[in-house]
Amino acid sequence: DAGVIQSPRHEVTEMGQEVTLRCKPISGHNSLFWYRQTMMRGLELLIYFNNNVPIDDSGMPEDRFSAKMPNASFSTLKIQPSEPRDSAVYFCASTRDRVGTEAFFGQGTRLTVV
Amino acid sequence: AQSVTQLDSHVSVSEGTPVLLRCNYSSSYSPSLFWYVQHPNKGLQLLLKYTSAATLVKGINGFEAEFKKSETSFHLTKPSAHMSDAAEYFCVVSFISGGSYIPTFGRGTSLIVHP
Numbered sequence: 001d002a003g004v005i006q007s008p009r010h011e012v013t014e015m016g017q018e019v020t021l022r023c024k025p026i027s028g029h030n031s032l033f034w035y036r037q038t039m040m041r042g043l044e045l046l047i048y049f050n051n052n053v054p055i056d057d058s059g060m061p062e063d064r065f066s067a068k069m070p071n072a073s074f075s076t077l078k079i080q081p082s083e084p085r086d087s088a089v090y091f092c093a094s095t096r097d098r099v100g101t102e103a104f105f106g107q108g109t110r111l112t113v114v
Numbered sequence: 115a116q117s118v119t120q121l122d123s124h125v126s127v128s129e130g131t132p133v134l135l136r137c138n139y140s141s142s143y144s145p146s147l148f149w150y151v152q153h154p155n156k157g158l159q160l161l162l163k164y165t166s167a168a169t170l171v172k173g174i175n176g177f178e179a180e181f182k183k184s185e186t187s188f189h190l191t192k193p194s195a196h197m198s199d200a201a202e203y204f205c206v207v208s209f210i211s212g213g214s215y216i217p218t219f220g221r222g223t224s225l226i227v228h229p
Contacts, residue, residue: 103208
């Protein structure tokens with residue numbers, strides 16, 4: 001398996017624009033997580049899905065953030081409109097829901113909002 | 115409540131000397147515990163994991179961690195640091211919620227290795 005695949009790897013956008021980050025989890029994994037990493041706050045869990053269903057989005061910072069998982073092999077995280085404080089590295093991870101199994105992370109998307 | 119605390123934000127060692135990165139957790143049951151490493155501008159790589167088998171866990175690149183239930187700790191060690199070990203290290207506890215095992219991260223410890 002190719003691992004968790006995120007795209008794009010880098011995104012530079014202007015304030016106010018819509019940004020869509022994409023994630024393809026590992027086949028057979030039934031939980032998917034979106035994290036945001038910043039110097040100030042470290043790694044924060046934004047939202048997670050189980051069997052394509054959003055379970056907990058309490059980590060989503062504002063209504064400008066939304067996430068979907070239309071099928072088992074694809075998820076998106078959208079920011080609309082984007083703001084400079086959204087600049088961060090966004091990671092997607094997937095797991096097979098069994099005790100003791102680790103999460104596999106994508107390479108991340110580095111978002112810069114200018 | 116479940117939580118994970120990394121006690122040091124930065125650890126500085128000389129090459130060839132031992133490394134100790136500290137992690138404590140709080141959990142109402144025996145959790146699964148992990149250490150991940152992140153090199154600059156890279157993704158997160160699993161170093162090792164504890165899953166209620168042996169309390170001393172060996173990982174990649176010579177790292178080890180010992181689970182101590184009485185101390186609720188899972189400290190990461192390496193006998194001799196190498197320059198290539200310089201990176202950010204994350205202690206992670208996996209909690210079950212809503213049918214999923216949720217990886218919860220500590221704030222990270224930056225390991226600095228001096229020549």
